[in-house]
Amino acid sequence: MADFRSFRYRLEELGLRTLVGGLRPLSLDASSNLGAKLMSRLGPLAGKPSQVALDNLRRVFPEDEARRLLPAIWANLGRVVFEYPHLRRLADDPERIQIAGAENFDHVKSLGKGCVFVAAHLGNWELFPMVMDRLGGHILLLYRAPNNPHVRDLVQRLRPCRGVTYIAKSHAGMRDVMRHLSKGGYIGFLTDHRYSDTMPVDLLGGQARIAHTAALLARRFGAPIVCTRMERTSGAHFRATLATPIEPQKGDATHDVLQVLTQQVASQFEVWIKERPEQWFWMQKLWAKGDNN
Incomplete structure (x- = not known):
């Protein structure tokens, strides 16, 4: 079994x-456009992920609108993937990202x-460290590492390194995060994953456990907590938005307080998702059976 896993990795x-090597000779725009074109056609054929996305879309939109959005959602994901080999090039071009x-x-x-900066899988969520670098900040970014260590190392080499220190999610990583925050540092992570052991919050017409x-x-x-969005304005051009800070009082983290703060985050994400639904990653089961309205 171990030998097969090593071979698969x-x-x-x-x-x-092979993908990265084939895309690097292309321009950023050409690579992004190619990803959108390929994935808008192939993604909807992807069985279970597309079915999950459609089921989620139907929570918010009529059937015809849900089916119209599906190729556009895959197109955005294709752009994100095909922009990876060009992330450092993108970081060096200040005209690519506006900041609001x-x-x-x-x-x-x-x-x-x-500060605790939080983001959802909107637009190209990989770009926020570039924004921090331009604003003169440095962020410790907690991320979920791929199981494949070779893929993990390659992806990390593609990511820009200015303005950010990447920390893989683990007990040791969380200790680093807490130590950094206790000293007045900036931390960040994606928070729209499903966690079964958390309290539910209202999101897009149902109870989601983020x-x-x-x-x-x-x-x-x-x-404070600051919700962030990396909105795709057109092609490989973006607008970063930093929302009004949510400023909690320091003290005991009671269940009610945690739920109120998490709901504020979810409510901000919902506004942004509804504004640009084609740019969110709908292929995840945030709502379990029994959590729906």
Whole structure:
């Protein structure tokens, strides 16, 4: 079994290296457009992921609108994947990313309490470290590492390194995050994954169980929470939005307090998802059976 897993890991690495090698000679725009074109056609044929996406879309939209959105959702995902080999090139081009809400970062900075930045899988969620670098901040970013260590290492080499330190999710990683935040540092992570052991919050017409880690950390250390979005404006051009900070009082993290803070995060995400539904990653089961309205 171990030998087969090792072979599979190497095969996955070879496939990714081949893709990256084939895309690097292309321009950023050409690579992004190719990803959109391919995935808008192939993605809807992807069986279970597309069915999950359609089921989720039907929660919010009529049937015809849900089916119209599905290829566009796959197109955005294709762009995200095909932009990976060009992330560092994108980081060096300030014209690619507009920033809205920079004053909210200035406010957080003036408080001197650190900050918990949270994002959803919207637009190209890989780009926020570039925004922090432009704003003069440095963020410790907690991420879910792929099981394949060879793929993990290759993906990490593709990511820009200015303005960010990447920490894989683990007990040791969480200790690093807490230590950094306690010293007034900035931390960030994606928070729209499903976690079965968290309290439900209202999201897109149902009860979703998303991570309450941001609320837990913010309450414990008295740090504000800032929801962020990397919206795709056209092609490989983006607008980063930093929302108004959510400023909790430092103290005991009671269940009610955590739920209120997590609901505030979910409500902001819902607004953004409804504005640009084609840019969210709908292929995940945030709502379990029995959690629906």
